Amino acid sequence: MVIAPVTESTRSVTTGAASDRRDRRAARRTGGPGVGFWASLPTLAVLVTALVYFALPVVWVLFAATKSNADLFGSFGLWFSDAPQPLTNLQNLFTTDRGIYTQWLLNSLFYSGLGALIATILSGAAGYAFAKYAFAGREAVFAMILGGVLVPATVIALPTYFMFNAVGLTGTYWSFLLPSIVSPFGVYLCRIYATAGVPDEVIEAARLDGAGDVRIFATMATRMMAPALVTVFLFQFVGIWNNYLLPLVMLNDARTFPVTLGLMLWNGQTQRAPLYYELVVTGAAVSAVLLIVVMAALQRFWRAGLTAGATKG
Secondary structure (H helix, E strand, O other): OOOOOOOHHHHHHHHHHHHHHHHHHHHHHHOOOOHHHHHHHHHHHHHHHHHHHHHHHHHHHHHHOOOOHHHHHHOOOOOOOOOOOHHHHHHHHHHHHHOHHHHHHHHHHHHHHHHHHHHHHHHHHHHHHHHHOOOOOHHHHHHHHHHHHHOOHHHHHHHHHHHHHHOOOOOOHHHHHHHHOOOHHHHHHHHHHHHHHOOHHHHHHHHHOOOOHHHHHHHHHHHHOHHHHHHHHHHHHHHHHHOOHHHHHHOOOHHHOOHHHHHHHHHOOOOOOOHHHHHHHHHHHHHHHHHHHHHHHOHHHHHHHHHOOOOOO
16 A cells, blocks of 8 residues: 655645635635625614715705805705806805905904914913823813813803903904813813823933923924824814804904804895895805815824824834
């Protein structure tokens, strides 16, 4: 009886056959290659529903901004009319009432941009200090700041008005800008991120090299905290841009209105002048497009934050 020697090719064939059998058994146990799709189907359905819920109003206002008054109420809302007029609507938007919409848009950019920038700097500095410095009463002060997240804006609107009225700031740009530079949630987020994303060893090494605390924060910590700072900036920017109650309470001159309050002013005139329906819808579309542009421009910072720490070396 001759026994054939076991060669490398024989061993590879035997190993491959065993592996195929294991794969077939695993496929039978898990329900086949398509089971992953069916398992993720509920999650996919929830995500699609959320996408439709949030995107549908934006899609509607973009289509509505191309229509006349008659088509606005007489055509299907999620498609163009037979005679779209986007350029005419934009021209009317920026020329009505001596071009006051441009002033409202610039006001909103000023309030949102400067307010979000200052709020981001203050939140980043405060969050870094809470994370990296030990001082008496740190947790008590942080708890009071965190409590500001739980206070509704409607509760503090009237007291804020009385405070600013006492010093003569109501009706000015400062009456809306100054309350907007405070972000309790931003302080909380920056503290969490600074604790996890700024190593103590890096700070100690910088101090040994002679760097001061301000320089360490400005040149090193802010780069490590960039995803958190961008998140704070965007949240604060959108929050200030969409704020309606505070400017309603503080401002009384239409030339100082942000775009939200200005559009509500026009909306109140639609009963006597139906032309304002077109202006309100087109103005809302322009406002939404600007926010989408800001969101898209800051996406790369979030992607950088999500992948930070994913690799070594």
